[in-house]
Amino acid sequence: MIITDVLCPFCGDLCDDIIVEVEGNKIIEVKEACETGMSKMMGHERIAAPMIRENGKLVKTTYETAITKAAEILTNSLRPLMYGWGSTTCEADKKGIELAEELGAIVDNTTSVCHAPSILALQDVGLPSCTLGQIKNRADLIIYWGSNQAEAHPRHMSKYTSFTKGFFTKEGRKGKYVMVFDIRKTTTAEVANEFVQILPGEDYRVLSALRAILAGAGDVVPFSVGGVPKGKLIEIVDRMKNSKFGVLFFGMGLTHSRGKPYNVANAISLVRDLNAHTKFAVIPMRGHYNVLGFNQVCTWSTGFAFAVDFARGQPWYNPGETSTVDVLNRGECDSALIVASDPAAHFPRKSVEHLARIPLIQIDPYASLTTELADVVLPAAIAGIEVEGTAYRMDGVPLRLRKLIEPVHLSDEEILSRILSKVREIRGD
Amino acid sequence: MELLITNGIVYDPINQISGEKVDIFIKDGKIVSGVKNPKTIDAGGRIVMPGGVDMHTHIAGGKMNVGRMLRPEDGRRGIESKKKLTRACTGYSVPNTFATGYRYAKMGYTTTFEPAMPPLLARHTHEEFRDIPLVDKGAIPLLDNHWLILEYVKSGDMDKLAAYIAWMMNATKGYGIKIVNAGGGEAWGWGKNVRNLDEMVPNFDVTPAEIIHGLAEANERLNLPHSIHIHCNNLGHPGNCDTTLATFDLVKDVTSNNRQVMHATHAQFHSYGGSTWADMYSKADAIASYVNSHDHVTVDPGQVMFGDTTTMTADGPMEHELHMMSKRKWTNKDVELETGSGIIPVFYSRKVSINTIQWAIGLELVLLIKSPWKTAITTDHPNGAPFTRYPEIISLLMSKKRREEALKGVHSAINKRAILSSIDRELNWADIAIMTRASPAKILGLDKHGKGHLGIGADADISIYDISPEEDDPRKIQSALSNAKYTIKGGEIVVKDGEIVAVPEGRTYWVNPEFDGDVTKAMLEDLAVKFKDYYSVSLANYPVQDAYVPHPIEIKTRCKNAS
Ligand SMILES: [Zn+2]
Numbered sequence: 001m002i003i004t005d006v007l008c009p010f011c012g013d014l015c016d017d018i019i020v021e022v023e024g025n026k027i028i029e030v031k032e033a034c035e036t037g038m039s040k041m042m043g044h045e046r047i048a049a050p051m052i053r054e055n056g057k058l059v060k061t062t063y064e065t066a067i068t069k070a071a072e073i074l075t076n077s078l079r080p081l082m083y084g085w086g087s088t089t090c091e092a093d094k095k096g097i098e099l100a101e102e103l104g105a106i107v108d109n110t111t112s113v114c115h116a117p118s119i120l121a122l123q124d125v126g127l128p129s130c131t132l133g134q135i136k137n138r139a140d141l142i143i144y145w146g147s148n149q150a151e152a153h154p155r156h157m158s159k160y161t162s163f164t165k166g167f168f169t170k171e172g173r174k175g176k177y178v179m180v181f182d183i184r185k186t187t188t189a190e191v192a193n194e195f196v197q198i199l200p201g202e203d204y205r206v207l208s209a210l211r212a213i214l215a216g217a218g219d220v221v222p223f224s225v226g227g228v229p230k231g232k233l234i235e236i237v238d239r240m241k242n243s244k245f246g247v248l249f250f251g252m253g254l255t256h257s258r259g260k261p262y263n264v265a266n267a268i269s270l271v272r273d274l275n276a277h278t279k280f281a282v283i284p285m286r287g288h289y290n291v292l293g294f295n296q297v298c299t300w301s302t303g304f305a306f307a308v309d310f311a312r313g314q315p316w317y318n319p320g321e322t323s324t325v326d327v328l329n330r331g332e333c334d335s336a337l338i339v340a341s342d343p344a345a346h347f348p349r350k351s352v353e354h355l356a357r358i359p360l361i362q363i364d365p366y367a368s369l370t371t372e373l374a375d376v377v378l379p380a381a382i383a384g385i386e387v388e389g390t391a392y393r394m395d396g397v398p399l400r401l402r403k404l405i406e407p408v409h410l411s412d413e414e415i416l417s418r419i420l421s422k423v424r425e426i427r428g429d
Numbered sequence: 430m431e432l433l434i435t436n437g438i439v440y441d442p443i444n445q446i447s448g449e450k451v452d453i454f455i456k457d458g459k460i461v462s463g464v465k466n467p468k469t470i471d472a473g474g475r476i477v478m479p480g481g482v483d484m485h486t487h488i489a490g491g492k493m494n495v496g497r498m499l500r501p502e503d504g505r506r507g508i509e510s511k512k513k514l515t516r517a518c519t520g521y522s523v524p525n526t527f528a529t530g531y532r533y534a535k536m537g538y539t540t541t542f543e544p545a546m547p548p549l550l551a552r553h554t555h556e557e558f559r560d561i562p563l564v565d566k567g568a569i570p571l572l573d574n575h576w577l578i579l580e581y582v583k584s585g586d587m588d589k590l591a592a593y594i595a596w597m598m599n600a601t602k603g604y605g606i607k608i609v610n611a612g613g614g615e616a617w618g619w620g621k622n623v624r625n626l627d628e629m630v631p632n633f634d635v636t637p638a639e640i641i642h643g644l645a646e647a648n649e650r651l652n653l654p655h656s657i658h659i660h661c662n663n664l665g666h667p668g669n670c671d672t673t674l675a676t677f678d679l680v681k682d683v684t685s686n687n688r689q690v691m692h693a694t695h696a697q698f699h700s701y702g703g704s705t706w707a708d709m710y711s712k713a714d715a716i717a718s719y720v721n722s723h724d725h726v727t728v729d730p731g732q733v734m735f736g737d738t739t740t741m742t743a744d745g746p747m748e749h750e751l752h753m754m755s756k757r758k759w760t761n762k763d764v765e766l767e768t769g770s771g772i773i774p775v776f777y778s779r780k781v782s783i784n785t786i787q788w789a790i791g792l793e794l795v796l797l798i799k800s801p802w803k804t805a806i807t808t809d810h811p812n813g814a815p816f817t818r819y820p821e822i823i824s825l826l827m828s829k830k831r832r833e834e835a836l837k838g839v840h841s842a843i844n845k846r847a848i849l850s851s852i853d854r855e856l857n858w859a860d861i862a863i864m865t866r867a868s869p870a871k872i873l874g875l876d877k878h879g880k881g882h883l884g885i886g887a888d889a890d891i892s893i894y895d896i897s898p899e900e901d902d903p904r905k906i907q908s909a910l911s912n913a914k915y916t917i918k919g920g921e922i923v924v925k926d927g928e929i930v931a932v933p934e935g936r937t938y939w940v941n942p943e944f945d946g947d948v949t950k951a952m953l954e955d956l957a958v959k960f961k962d963y964y965s966v967s968l969a970n971y972p973v974q975d976a977y978v979p980h981p982i983e984i985k986t987r988c989k990n991a992s
Contacts (some may be wrong), residue, residue, distance in 0.1 A: 043662030133765025303504035
């Protein structure tokens, strides 16, 4: 059976034009997707069954037993942490947030360690933005700043930016000017019209210099900023002002270099200021396919996008205090539920050490480093392959993930829903 | 379950009941003529009305959620703990979804319409609807800057235009046609705007006047329950009253089935005289006099109340202008081929002349429009103020004394550039029942679907307020309207003594117009090209799936003969 218009559950581009061939409940071919997306959809080894750690070893058990154990751990803890949500549906996120509220837990997603600076900057200065189709149809100046999407978002340039044609961009690549700002020449830079090399940690200064020149205060800018000559900076500002529709995409190179949220706020402010001269938009290159979906659900249901602490019975949001790594580094939480993410592989050592000390429940289709630390392992169906549900593309466009084959395991949503019922049962509600 | 409400002083304007003691019988969620074993509510001489209907309130979707994300400081303002039945609440002007449902129900409201759904993001609006408990909902898709619509209006292809709108209602699970700064949204794709009704939209060779007229005709041809719902061009500009009146005049020749052909929303923002902010003054009298002498237009005020709130609209260029003036944090979101939006926080100050005049204009409009059936009470939540300010607004409309007190503390510009102080009218409870229930239901076309009245067969959505009709202390009126004694939704008691006692999910109204198959086929070929070449999503993934509308109320319409 051939299924068309399939969504790819890999990166924040959320491509929806994938063609999948299914035979006997198995995906045998994937067309149109990038290599990473294809390998994700073809599948690899899964966690076979629910497991509980006994005498230091994970032992197979039933869902019923593992879910009861998980509910007991969470009910008996004073400060549970619920983290992850990078690669699952909004429906699972909703259930997770309801569970967090019931438990008085801290709930946080991978935004906490990737685009948190982007959300803090948005709160500070706003975000003039647009959907990706707007760029495809109009943009004649495309800027990637600290974002090597040739590797992280492989089809980004061919679907939405450099190598596509749209209503007002009928010439395609020829009519567009593509610039890359980065500290080293990336694969993205190789296909750009211009690569601007910035000294490590100097993004903030370069952005400030561009803003100063734009504001007519170029005289305060020294002859070189962050490794970029002043003449070049002036030329860049002219190019920006003279574009018909410009866009600035930024990635972890900006959010995680010195200055973090201040870099992002400065980049957004530059784009904002450019709107007094021409049309300009800014878009954060969100990583996982539905990391933004969690921010959306968390925002409409709690008022805040991530790092929400329910210990007071009401949402308390204070990133830096209520964000996962900070909570772990203070050794504050006494249990953790990790959903669709692998903090053991990505967190600082101190945080992982605390995760290893406390009871840890993992919900995931795949074994990871986090599994090594888990006391309860609940295998899940794969969202977008075995389960339908909602995901938000990096530009906020919500799409419905398809179910392509029958699942072997329960969905994240179902597992969380059962844990919630069990918690209520234990508490006698 | 059966209910009997006895001893209430009932205001049910659609059924010509005005402050009479009438028993109300409820069975299976509807009003019936009698019941056998009811639970009885003794209303004890208190006021009983149909559940409140808010016809224009930005409660859900991409824009509201970015507003929440933008303003954690607002989120922190309305924090309430989780309780046994209710989820935790946050926010004042940008409340979370749960707070939205609870706060409406506590004020006795049971129906709320989101008036600005970007079609490409419709799924988001419906997702949030699912998390807004208690109230019934509907969402009006933004259609006026849509490429295919601009093209059909330009070529005069009224058949395909209607076919496309019919398709869009299905695809977005939408209710009607929303117009926002017609043509300005497309121009804003290049950082530009359109300034008058006859200015060409760049690259599309069509004018706002043509777009508005074309959509009004298509609306009536499809027999949609609601008329076109318009946010006029030039919002918030001194002197924009002329544009507003010219917009009303545009659709004079369009005929409808027994209702208005244009609903002009948040008219307060469109009733300005003058040529700069320094000489801007109230033209509420001109707008009201037009509405008084014509039957094809209805308006809601979009009342401004003093304090902090958040403005959010699909009028992208207008929000950018606000940003250029106030320099406050600003978001913009253009949506490919379709529409856009912007958000900016605002503080309306009683010490600022413009804000004071804006505050006066909303009240003036409502008081100067003679027939309460031609208007409805709104704040364009959260643009003029959060919806939670309605009780205060109603107390101002009902009491000249309260207005006089309020006038004392505001900027002196009110004396020369507004007319509020010269208006003596005080609304009565019947007027209020019309403007907050019967009229918005009628304007939306929901009266024929069981909303806004208490006749046999109507939805048993009822509010009982702890106040008798004789009470004229405006503060007591405000307090009673803020915390309903009872709110009954679909025959179930959901609020008692101002507390939530049940949390049923609401339903979603959408319109499904039937249209000629051959024209639709030809239109779909045009649409397929748009998706193949210009959209960033595929056509197959565009329509909102049924899973997002778990409690739909589908209103079918049959179109009038082809032109
Ligand atoms: Zn509005």
